[in-house]
Amino acid sequence: MKEFVVYTALRIALFLGSLALVLGIWWVVAGEVPVLWAVIIAFLLSGLGSLWLLNGPREAFAMRVQERAEKASQAFEEMKAKEDAD
Incomplete structure (x- = not known):
């Protein structure tokens, strides 16, 4: 969430x-x-x-989103495997 706030604040400031x-x-x-x-x-x-000035914060935000998506996907797969085992 921090990355989103930082990137959004920087975009507003740049505008x-x-x-x-x-x-x-x-x-x-x-x-x-x-x-x-x-x-x-x-x-x-x-x-x-x-595109040039906010590349770093945008990459940090994208990495955070990717991490959260991977965690959610992994949790879903674990839940699915648990259901299959039951």
Whole structure:
């Protein structure tokens, strides 16, 4: 669960940072900002940035999910084998 919270918090922070950057640059260049377009551009930038910047936390989260899936699968197989033995 910790990995999920860390990754999600980093994604939100990356999006908010991208949004602030886009809003700031757009305000300096044009003087007014269409917020919808700024959000769309920030969403795209944060998505692309997360591919490189958040690779480590994403891998940690994926490993945690894989471990939990293996434990659940193993428990299911043990329960199935126990039923077959009975």
